[in-house]
Amino acid sequence: MTTRMTYLPQHPSLQGLVDAIYVYRCDQPFRQRWAGALLPQLTWRIQGAFAWRAHGGEAQPIGRGAILGPASAAMQLETHGPMVVIGLGLFPEGWAALLPMAAGTMVDRVAALHDVWGDDADLPLAGSAADDDATLAGRIDALLCKRLRDALPVDPRIATITAWANGKDHDIDALAASLQVSRRHLDRITTAACGLPPSVLANKQKIMRMAAALAIGMDNRRAVWTEEFADQAHFNRNFKRFIGVSPTRFLQADDVLVRDVMQARFAIASHHPLGLATDAAVPV
Structure with a gap:
């Protein structure tokens, strides 16, 4: 029985908006794995069934085309295979x-994509599990390029916030001043x-960068918790919150999907501040 995650690059017009397209195949009857607090997702279920479980909550079944909202903490993925998800x-x-x-x-919620995009949302579902990964991914690429023609305007302050979250200086007052807003308004925008909110977003990004470095064999845990967290216990609590397991288990356990995801996508990671690209993944 096998599980395979393949990543394919998105159309150039989508760079900076979406991460690489993935095809997830698993032929096991049931599997439960930690997916961490990764980016919000758009998913299309071609075969099988799966659900997300938010940090100890009830499992949320995922429809054929779905929006998975931002994760406030590590999520668990439950799959019933054989399954194919793009x-x-x-x-x-x-x-x-x-x-x-x-x-x-x-946040921590799932919604039907059809309710938002109408029949457009179903276009990638024309595929079958027998299609090759590039064909499945190509249907998503085509759909997103189509939707991009009607894209909504993006608040330019978002780019400033994500760059701040990925940086070393997490002075919230300085960020608010740079955007010329109050702390309360900054919390609302972020x-x-x-x-x-900004402080939690910054901690999450620090942990995700640390985990990405660990996933490719760079162990800088001591430098991270001594420089960026109050103490080792504070670091470990945040790591478990956003990854789902301790750093040691992250490296060793079989049920840590987020580690395998980071390894699989590292070579084509986006250079967006939240994309964990090569030059952003290693704490300095």
């Missing part, structure tokens, strides 16, 4: 351009665009 991660700019609701209204 999808992609949405950067905050992509969410703002392609979806009409604020990301902050969808939560609406990213699903999390």
Whole structure:
């Protein structure tokens, strides 16, 4: 029995809006794995069934075409195979351009994509599990390029916020001043665009960068928790919150999908600040 995740690059016009397109195939009857607190997702289920479970909550079944909102903590993926799912991660700019609701209204939630895009949402479902990965991904690419023609305007402040979250200086007052807004208004803007307030978004990004480095064999845990967290216990709590398991288990356990995802996509990772590209994944 096998599980395979394949990543394919998106159309150039979609760069900076969405992450690479993936095809996930699993022929096991049932599997439950930690998916971490990755980007919001658009998914299309070609075969089988799956569900997301938000940090100890009830499993949320995923329809054939679905929106998976921002994760406030690590999610678990439950699959009933054989299954084939195609999808992609949405950067905050992509969410703002392609979806009409604020990301902050969808935290840890699932919604039917058909309710938002109508019949367009079903176009990738014309495929079958027998199609090759490039063909399946190509249907998503074509759909998103079509939707991009009616894209909504994107608040330019979102790019400033995501660059700040990926940086080393997480002075929230300085970020608010650079955007010429109050702290309270900054919280509203950031939560609406990213699903999390600035301080939590910054901690999440630090942990995701650390996990990406660990996934490719670079162990800088001590440098990270001594420089960017109050102490090791604070670092470990945040790591478990956003990844789902401890750093040691992240490296060793078989039920850690997020590690395998990071390894599989690393070579073609986006250079968007939240994309965990090569030059952003390794803490400095």
